[in-house]
Amino acid sequence: MNRVLVTGFGPYEDEADNPSGEIARRIDGARIGGYDVIGRVLPVDTEAVRNVLEEAIDATRPKVVLVTGVAPGRAAPALERVAVNVRDFPIPDIAGRTPVDRPVVGDGPDAYLTTLPVKAVVEAWRAAGIPGYVSNTAGTYLCNQTFYLARHLSDHTSARAGMLHIPALPTRATEMGSPPPPSMSLDALEQAVRLAVSTSVLHVGPDLRVGGGAIS
Numbered sequence: 001m002n003r004v005l006v007t008g009f010g011p012y013e014d015e016a017d018n019p020s021g022e023i024a025r026r027i028d029g030a031r032i033g034g035y036d037v038i039g040r041v042l043p044v045d046t047e048a049v050r051n052v053l054e055e056a057i058d059a060t061r062p063k064v065v066l067v068t069g070v071a072p073g074r075a076a077p078a079l080e081r082v083a084v085n086v087r088d089f090p091i092p093d094i095a096g097r098t099p100v101d102r103p104v105v106g107d108g109p110d111a112y113l114t115t116l117p118v119k120a121v122v123e124a125w126r127a128a129g130i131p132g133y134v135s136n137t138a139g140t141y142l143c144n145q146t147f148y149l150a151r152h153l154s155d156h157t158s159a160r161a162g163m164l165h166i167p168a169l170p171t172r173a174t175e176m177g178s179p180p181p182p183s184m185s186l187d188a189l190e191q192a193v194r195l196a197v198s199t200s201v202l203h204v205g206p207d208l209r210v211g212g213g214a215i216s
C-alpha cells in the first residue's frame with residue numbers, strides 16, 4: 001500500500017491552537033498523488049513523542065513521513081534541511097521538561113539531512129503562488145527532535161522523511177504585539193502541506209540518498 005504519514009502537533013505554551021495539528025486532522029484520510037494520507041497529532045512531550053511516532057510508522061508503513069509544526073515568527077512555510085541530535089529546549093514541553101544539551105538518540109549520528117525533495121517542493125509552492133523556502137535549522141525543540149526521530153526510524157527503510165515548519169495563523173499573530181509577526185491562513189497552509197506531499201511522492205524511489213544521508 002502506498003501511504004504517507006503527515007504529523008502535526010497539539011498545543012504547547014502559548015500555542016493553544018496549533019495549526020499543524022489542525023492540518024494533520026484535516027488531511028487524514030485524503031488521497032494525494034495516488035497515496036493514502038494518514039494524519040496524526042503528536043504531543044509536544046519529549047518523552048512520549050518517540051513512542052507515538054514509532055507506533056504511527058509501524059501501523060502505517062509509510063513511503064513518506066512529513067513532520068509538520070508551527071514556528072510563530074516565520075514568514076512562510078519552510079522545508080527543513082537538517083535535523084540535529086540535540087535537545088536544547090528554549091521553553092518547556094507540556095510536561096514541564098526543559099532538556100539542555102541532551103541528545104535525541106544517545107548513540108545516534110550527529111545529524112540527518114532530509115530525504116525529501118525540498119527544492120522541488122519550494123518550486124511547486126512558487127508555481128502555486130505560495131511563498132516558501134528551505135531552512136537550514138529546525139531549532140532544538142520538539143520539531144527538530146521529531147524530525148530527527150522520523151529520519152532515524154526510517155533510515156534503513158525506503159521511506160523518505162522530512163520536516164515542514166509553518167508560520168502562525170492570523171488569529172495568533174494578532175495577539176503577538178505590534179508590529180505583528182507574519183501569518184498565513186489555515187487554507188493556504190493546508191495547500192502548502194498538500195503540495196509538499198504531492199511533490200514528495202513523485203520522488204519516492206530508489207535514489208533515496210539524493211539530498212540526504214547521515215552526517216557524523
Ligand code: PCA
Pocket residue numbers: 009012018020044068069070071139141142143144
Ligand atoms: N512547533 C514546535 C514544537 C511543536 C510545534 O508545533 C517546534 O518548532 O519545535
